[in-house]
Amino acid sequence: MQEKRSIEYWSLPQDEVLRSVRSNVNGLTAAEAAARLRQYGENTLRKQKKDTQLLAFLSQFKSPIILILLVATGISAATGEWIDAMIILGIILVSAILSFYQEYTAGNVIAELRAKVQAKSVVLREGKPIEIASKEVVPGDIIKLSIGSLIVADGLILESENLFVNQSILTGESLPSEKKPDKVNEDASMEERTNCVYTGTSVQSGNATMLVVETGASTEFGQIADKLALRPPETDFERGVRRFGYLLTEIMLVLTLIVFAINVIMNRPAIEALLFSVALAVGITPQLLPAIISITLSKGSRIMAKEGVIVRRLTAIENFGSMDILCTDKTGTLTEGTIRLDGAAGVDGQPSDEVFWLAYLNAKLQTGMANTLDDAISAAKDLDISAIKKQAEIPFDFNRERLSIIVQETDQCLMIAKGGLNSILAVCTQVEIAGCGKAMDEQTLSVIQQHYEEWSSQGIRIIAVAKKTVALQQQYTVEDEADMILMGFLLLFDHPKEDVSRTITDLKNQGVSLRVITGDNKLIALHTAEAVGLEVTGVLTGSELMRLSDEALWSKIEATTVFAEVDPNQKERIILALKKQNHVVGYMGDGINDVPALHAADVSLSVENAVDVAKESADFVLVEKSLKVLSRGIELGRTTFANTLKYIQVTTSANFGNMFSMAGASLFLPFLPLLPKQILLINFLSDFPAITIANDSVDKEIVARPLRWDIHFIRDFMIVFGLVSSIFDYLTFAVLFFGFNAKHGIFQSSWFTISVLTELLVLLVMRTQKRFYRSRPAPLLLYSSIAVGIFTLLIPYLPFHQYLGIEPVKPLLLFSLFFILALYVIVTEIAKYYFYNAKAQPKHGKFRS
Numbered sequence: 102m103q104e105k106r107s108i109e110y111w112s113l114p115q116d117e118v119l120r121s122v123r124s125n126v127n128g129l130t131a132a133e134a135a136a137r138l139r140q141y142g143e144n145t146l147r148k149q150k151k152d153t154q155l156l157a158f159l160s161q162f163k164s165p166i167i168l169i170l171l172v173a174t175g176i177s178a179a180t181g182e183w184i185d186a187m188i189i190l191g192i193i194l195v196s197a198i199l200s201f202y203q204e205y206t207a208g209n210v211i212a213e214l215r216a217k218v219q220a221k222s223v224v225l226r227e228g229k230p231i232e233i234a235s236k237e238v239v240p241g242d243i244i245k246l247s248i249g250s251l252i253v254a255d256g257l258i259l260e261s262e263n264l265f266v267n268q269s270i271l272t273g274e275s276l277p278s279e280k281k282p283d284k285v286n287e288d289a290s291m292e293e294r295t296n297c298v299y300t301g302t303s304v305q306s307g308n309a310t311m312l313v314v315e316t317g318a319s320t321e322f323g324q325i326a327d328k329l330a331l332r333p334p335e336t337d338f339e340r341g342v343r344r345f346g347y348l349l350t351e352i353m354l355v356l357t358l359i360v361f362a363i364n365v366i367m368n369r370p371a372i373e374a375l376l377f378s379v380a381l382a383v384g385i386t387p388q389l390l391p392a393i394i395s396i397t398l399s400k401g402s403r404i405m406a407k408e409g410v411i412v413r414r415l416t417a418i419e420n421f422g423s424m425d426i427l428c429t430d431k432t433g434t435l436t437e438g439t440i441r442l443d444g445a446a447g448v449d450g451q452p453s454d455e456v457f458w459l460a461y462l463n464a465k466l467q468t469g470m471a472n473t474l475d476d477a478i479s480a481a482k483d484l485d486i487s488a489i490k491k492q493a494e495i496p497f498d499f500n501r502e503r504l505s506i507i508v509q510e511t512d513q514c515l516m517i518a519k520g521g522l523n524s525i526l527a528v529c530t531q532v533e534i535a536g537c538g539k540a541m542d543e544q545t546l547s548v549i550q551q552h553y554e555e556w557s558s559q560g561i562r563i564i565a566v567a568k569k570t571v572a573l574q575q576q577y578t579v580e581d582e583a584d585m586i587l588m589g590f591l592l593l594f595d596h597p598k599e600d601v602s603r604t605i606t607d608l609k610n611q612g613v614s615l616r617v618i619t620g621d622n623k624l625i626a627l628h629t630a631e632a633v634g635l636e637v638t639g640v641l642t643g644s645e646l647m648r649l650s651d652e653a654l655w656s657k658i659e660a661t662t663v664f665a666e667v668d669p670n671q672k673e674r675i676i677l678a679l680k681k682q683n684h685v686v687g688y689m690g691d692g693i694n695d696v697p698a699l700h701a702a703d704v705s706l707s708v709e710n711a712v713d714v715a716k717e718s719a720d721f722v723l724v725e726k727s728l729k730v731l732s733r734g735i736e737l738g739r740t741t742f743a744n745t746l747k748y749i750q751v752t753t754s755a756n757f758g759n760m761f762s763m764a765g766a767s768l769f770l771p772f773l774p775l776l777p778k779q780i781l782l783i784n785f786l787s788d789f790p791a792i793t794i795a796n797d798s799v800d801k802e803i804v805a806r807p808l809r810w811d812i813h814f815i816r817d818f819m820i821v822f823g824l825v826s827s828i829f830d831y832l833t834f835a836v837l838f839f840g841f842n843a844k845h846g847i848f849q850s851s852w853f854t855i856s857v858l859t860e861l862l863v864l865l866v867m868r869t870q871k872r873f874y875r876s877r878p879a880p881l882l883l884y885s886s887i888a889v890g891i892f893t894l895l896i897p898y899l900p901f902h903q904y905l906g907i908e909p910v911k912p913l914l915l916f917s918l919f920f921i922l923a924l925y926v927i928v929t930e931i932a933k934y935y936f937y938n939a940k941a942q943p944k945h946g947k948f949r950s
Contacts, residue, residue, distance in 0.1 A: 110314050111294045112287040118257050124241035128225030137239035144238045144316040146323050242313040248470040250304040251714045255315035258282045258296050263496045264307035277305040303714040306498025308469045344812045360764045376777035397795040401741030409724035410734040417720035420704045421738030425807040428616040429689040431629045436595040440477040447589040448532045450552050456589035460566050463517045466506050469496030493577045499694045518567045525565035529587040557624030564591040602634035604728040612806040618664045626665040643667040654678045673697035691715050739804040748794050754819045755863045758826025772845035776906050779853050787860035790885040797879040825932050829925045850908045855918045857893040861886045
């Protein structure tokens with residue numbers, strides 16, 4: 102257990118803090134780091150206690166209904182009915198073991214998948230930077246921070262260059278806070294400690310070197326973690342499960358109380374009446390629902406991992422299946438993501454070696470953030486820069502949209518800036534054309550604009566380059582980026598992906614429409630959209646968005662497919678506007694500027710090489726940034742969603758029908774239609790094949806459209822098909838009681854047999870909208886159902902049948918039961934046809950089993 106250090110390190114000199122944590126500017130050795138990891142434990146907010154197998158098993162008994170049943174069973178044993186009590190207890194235990202095994206196995210699979218996308222940090226080990234899992238960071242480590250870095254420990258800034266940190270999660274400040282290596286007062290508040298950074302915050306701009314002082318639970322964030330509302334928003338699926346739970350609870354309570362009261366009034370033994378009532382309540386609940394959800398989600402996550410989609414938040418899989426709008430940047434999704442340098446041009450549009458040289462120095466010497474743009478510039482040529490000495494850097498940030506370095510060559514000190522055209526123009530007062538400088542005037546701006554539009558319409562991205570001579574000084578700030586000389590432009594091109602047109606069509610066929618949200622200019626965005634075959638029905642730019650009220654945006658949002666020149670906050674606003682129109686919205690992003698939109702989206706997606714804070718914000722991490730991978734992920738999400746709801750609908754409707762029938766029959770029969778232990782055994786046997794439903798095939802029509810939870814549909818499904826089941830239950834009662842004059846032993850045995858067979862058949866029949874013989878179930882589901890059916894028919898002939906109160910059924914009676922089963926299947930198929938037609942399912946994109 103980590104203890105909070107008493108050292109107020111923000112008020113002490115760096116050397117003293119380094120000594121106090123037994124470290125130095127070169128970092129720790131591997132041996133020291135390993136020893137400290139054992140001493141302080143992993144760098145996690147709370148100790149990652151994995152439930153022991155015993156605790157996981159005991160959690161299977163936390164249901165109030167199961168607890169009531171166990172108490173009633175204990176009372177039954179105490180009154181002498183110990184054989185019945187042992188049988189009921191045995192059924193409960195076997196169900197719990199089965200559920201425990203499936204959930205525990207699924208949990209291990211999920212843990213393995215999450216480990217694949219754990220956060221990483223760059224630390225110094227004996228002066229050399231290496232990447233390690235953030236959970237292995239220890240006090241005394243030296244961490245390198247850059248734009249987009251997620252800060253994983255509390256510590257002291259040793260060096261920094263224009264470092265701004267978003268620490269709103271701790272302080273509530275909406276604006277980033279500047280951090281630099283200065284001492285502050287001992288009694289400084291967290292907001293005033295400008296030389297410290299804290300766990301849970303992130304680097305908005307700049308770069309730095311930090312000394313780790315606190316890790317894990319002893320950090321500021323760790324101290325208040327339990328008080329923070331860190332639980333992610335409830336997904337549409339989770340909300341549906343919760344509402345479904347309320348519905349079942351109401352039905353169970355009413356059913357249990359009514360049946361118990363009636364049986365007591367009819368002078369039946371109170372313990373037997375209580376056991377029967379509680380068994381009925383247990384019978385109507387899909388007891389394996391938690392296990393089924395865990396199994397289907399873990400299976401879905403395993404398949405998605407093989408397809409290149411790592412699931413970080415398991416419950417978001419269903420949202421993936423519900424998604425009907427996907428928002429994405431164009432770079433790396435619509436385009437190859439490999440920027441190619443097509444050339445460097447002066448302000449007059451002519452090729453310029455000097456512009457390339459300046460851009461090369463800027464790209465080669467900057468250390469703030471690794472990026473594909475600078476990689477492309479550096480790879481274009483191999484130039485000798487040994488005579489150039491870098492003096493300082495003003496790192497890139499998304500507010501300025503430019504990056505500057507200060508270099509010294511012989512006796513001249515030069516500031517070189519590159520960035521977006523408007524960003525560079527904002528700090529330039531002069532231009533240089535053919536080696537001659539002149540003031541920036543309207544005519545020159547008009548020529549620049551003409552070049553810009555011409556290149557943009559061809560899909561060429563423009564990066565502007567500027568310079569100015571500066572005096573040598575210790576520190577440079579953003580304010581120094583002024584009165585610069587515009588030198589020219591870099592011309593960059595990113596080819597559209599070859600298969601993206603087909604993928605966009607596939608997404609459209611899946612009911613998912615694409616929206617492009619990019620910071621690039623309108624002309625480039627339109628060129629790329631048209632090149633990949635995206636139907637452009639409307640375009641909005643960032644400046645136009647600023648002038649729109651929320652209400653006006655809501656009216657325009659449906660018809661707009663391309664959003665260009667937008668900033669991070671506008672991305673979030675677009676996502677929220679789409680959600681306001683009742684869409685389930687996905688957003689794919691990989692940069693720090695995408696974080697607000699990732700948090701706002703129903704389905705957030707990032708990529709493996711994204712910045713830390715983007716990956717930590719995402720529900721899914723893609724191995725590659727590809728819409729093709731997404732298309733497959735959507736299909737898998739819908740399959741997982743469909744199989745989960747398939748179990749809920751089929752099981753609850755069948756159980757509701759059977760329990761409703763037995764509750765009614767108990768009112769006029771001189772004996773109980775089934776013994777409590779038989780009810781529980783029916784529930785167990787019919788649930789056994791249902792465990793395999795995660796492997797079941799799903800009709801193509803089901804996954805062709807986005808799936809949404811519809812509690813009203815589930816309720817109607819349960820009532821309609823439950824009542825159909827009840828009609829045949831009462832028909833069976835009539836045949837048994839009046840046709841064969843069956844006494845309680847034969848009646849209960851016959852009813853037990855037909856109940857199990859009915860639930861097995863109904864699972865195979867109602868798992869599809871089609872005629873059951875036109876939709877092939879998964880082999881495991883089919884074979885397990887057949888095996889349970891055969892076992893059910895053999896029970897009366899097994900040695901322990903008398904303990905269950907089940908007797909052999911005469912062939913003629915068994916044949917009559919089979920005839921009723923066949924008639925039940927036919928009527929159910931007819932009811933399916935009319936039910937689905939009445940619901941008009943395909944139009945609404947809601948789930949139908």
